Amino acid sequence: MEDLIAVLTSWSVQFMAALVFLYVLLKSFKRVRYTAGKRPPGPPSLPLIGHLHHLLFGLPHHSFTKIAEKYGPIVWLEVGALRLVVVTSSDIAREVLKTQDHIFASRPPGIMTDMVFSKGQDLVFSPLNDNFRRARKVFTTELFSQKRIDSFKDLRRDMTLRTLRTGFEEGHANRYITLADLLHKDFLNLTTRMLFRMDMDGHAQTKDLLEIIYDIMHTGWFVIEEVFPLLKPLDLSRQVRRLKNIGERYSELMDSIIDNRLKENSNSKSNTEEDLLDVLLAMSNVSRDQVKVLLLDIIVAGAETSPDTIVWAITEILRHPNIMERLQSELDDVIGKERLVEEADLKNLEYLQAVVKETLRLHPVVGLGIPHFSTEATKVSGYDIPANTRLMVNLYAIGRDAKVWENPLKFDPSRFLNSPVDVRGHHHELLPFGAGRRRCPGMNLALVSVAYNIAQLIHACTISLPEGLTHLDVDVEEKFGMTVARGNPLNLLIKRRLPLDVYRRAGLQLSGV
Numbered sequence: 050m051e052d053l054i055a056v057l058t059s060w061s062v063q064f065m066a067a068l069v070f071l072y073v074l075l076k077s078f079k080r081v082r083y084t085a086g087k088r089p090p091g092p093p094s095l096p097l098i099g100h101l102h103h104l105l106f107g108l109p110h111h112s113f114t115k116i117a118e119k120y121g122p123i124v125w126l127e128v129g130a131l132r133l134v135v136v137t138s139s140d141i142a143r144e145v146l147k148t149q150d151h152i153f154a155s156r157p158p159g160i161m162t163d164m165v166f167s168k169g170q171d172l173v174f175s176p177l178n179d180n181f182r183r184a185r186k187v188f189t190t191e192l193f194s195q196k197r198i199d200s201f202k203d204l205r206r207d208m209t210l211r212t213l214r215t216g217f218e219e220g221h222a223n224r225y226i227t228l229a230d231l232l233h234k235d236f237l238n239l240t241t242r243m244l245f246r247m248d249m250d251g252h253a254q255t256k257d258l259l260e261i262i263y264d265i266m267h268t269g270w271f272v273i274e275e276v277f278p279l280l281k282p283l284d285l286s287r288q289v290r291r292l293k294n295i296g297e298r299y300s301e302l303m304d305s306i307i308d309n310r311l312k313e314n315s316n317s318k319s320n321t322e323e324d325l326l327d328v329l330l331a332m333s334n335v336s337r338d339q340v341k342v343l344l345l346d347i348i349v350a351g352a353e354t355s356p357d358t359i360v361w362a363i364t365e366i367l368r369h370p371n372i373m374e375r376l377q378s379e380l381d382d383v384i385g386k387e388r389l390v391e392e393a394d395l396k397n398l399e400y401l402q403a404v405v406k407e408t409l410r411l412h413p414v415v416g417l418g419i420p421h422f423s424t425e426a427t428k429v430s431g432y433d434i435p436a437n438t439r440l441m442v443n444l445y446a447i448g449r450d451a452k453v454w455e456n457p458l459k460f461d462p463s464r465f466l467n468s469p470v471d472v473r474g475h476h477h478e479l480l481p482f483g484a485g486r487r488r489c490p491g492m493n494l495a496l497v498s499v500a501y502n503i504a505q506l507i508h509a510c511t512i513s514l515p516e517g518l519t520h521l522d523v524d525v526e527e528k529f530g531m532t533v534a535r536g537n538p539l540n541l542l543i544k545r546r547l548p549l550d551v552y553r554r555a556g557l558q559l560s561g562v
């Protein structure tokens with residue numbers, strides 16, 4: 050009897066829930082207001098969900114590329130209650146990120162923004178307002194000025210030598226390493242050392258921090274309640290609750306890190322090296338909440354993008370033995386075999402720089418950029434775009450546009466030799482870091498870290514694929530998450546390439562490798 054009551058109760062609850070769900074969906078649908086004007090073209094939409102299905106199946110940057118092939122370089126999509134314009138050509142990218150940047154440089158509101166990033170008090174998720182202007186200035190003049198980037202040079206060197214050491218130790222024991230795992234761990238360490246002087250391996254609070262970072266990076270950023278806002282109070286997907294919990298855990302942990310630091314600073318007269326937490330705490334116009342979320346921006350936007358780019362570069366180099374040979378001979382000519390590469394050498398490595406650009410062209414890890422948001426109604430390419438429309442620029446497809454790039458799918462760094470085209474947001478056919486007011490403020494740091502690590506891996510290491518595999522077996526399957534990263538693990542055997550003494554002189558103590 051009790052069982053029967055339980056079944057009946059659960060059925061009636063489910064039935065009621067379904068009714069509420071349908072009601073809310075219909076209300077959400079009605080909320081989509083159509084304003085007069087000529088919209089860009091787009092595929093036919095389904096009732097209620099609009100074009101949601103295009104986002105749910107397959108990799109979004111591929112789905113958007115296919116839609117653009119059929120409907121053109123500017124496309125209008127409706128995803129539940131959200132209006133979205135997707136741009137897939139360099140000309141229209143120039144129009145929205147340069148000519149009309151002032152209209153499109155905001156960010157849409159969102160549940161992640163509210164729950165984890167203190168309602169957009171950070172930089173990445175801040176709408177276009179005074180907070181944005183202040184945070185942007187803090188990033189460009191304080192956190193990632195050239196002087197500050199230079200001040201972390203030794204940390205970067207340290208980390209790269211650590212990567213080599215792990216690679217050699219594993220290689221010596223004939224064990225394959227998964228390149229992305231190794232680089233993610235080392236770059237996260239580098240990031241937490243820049244932020245808090247904290248090494249992930251040796252600090253009590255880092256276990257909690259690691260867990261929270263993992264949750265933020267791997268909790269789906271797609272929140273169905275954002276698409277159907279009236280569902281938000283019901284939180285059927287439990288995402289709202291989950292994000293709220295993550296935000297609270299992060300905020301509490303940062304409170305204890307900040308309190309410790311303030312205590313340390315008042316107790317000690319010692320002149321410990323300044324980290325980014327010190328820099329922010331010393332600024333009178335940055336609140337404690339802002340300190341927390343600005344640091345989180347650096348972890349979220351910076352920790353995986355550079356290592357994933359390096360993995361793509363090594364993938365392409367391994368697929369092309371002629372490119373490996375040419376790069377190695379440039380490194381041997383410029384550096385020789387008597388010392389390791391240093392960051393100061395990078396400006397003299399022209400082919401290496403071309404390899405970096407070509408990697409960023411074919412594999413921009415932030416493939417769809419970060420959504421922008423229009424603050425007023427405007428016209429783009431002759432179409433009417435209302436205020437409060439999300440804008441995505443398909444950076445991935447623009448880098449592969451056959452109208453602009455010869456042999457677009459071929460990995461060919463030499464296309465950049467003697468070419469004025471760079472990746473810094475001035476040439477709209479190549480926008481791995483975006484352009485305009487929202488251009489990536491970590492670009493200079495990323496470019497130096499990526500080039501330096503590729504150079505070390507190719508100059509100081511012999512890299513082999515698992516036995517029986519050749520360059521033809523290295524695939525370029527992708528996965529779409531926080532970044533567009535390699536889908537399958539790249540397992541490699543890494544051994545020393547130069548005489549033992551070279552590593553010792555560089556400060557890398559190797560025993561028996």
Ligand code: HEM
Nearest residue numbers: 172173350351354355358415419481482483487489491495
């Ligand atoms: C290869 C590495 C990287 C790539 C390809 C990359 C790419 C991008 C892209 C495409 C955007 C969006 C631009 C837009 O909204 O139009 C962006 C924004 C951003 N990136 Fe990066 N990024 C990289 C590394 C980094 C690093 C290392 C940091 C910091 C340490 C960083 C911090 C940021 C921040 C804070 C934003 C938001 C800027 C804003 O909203 O105003 N990025 N990045």
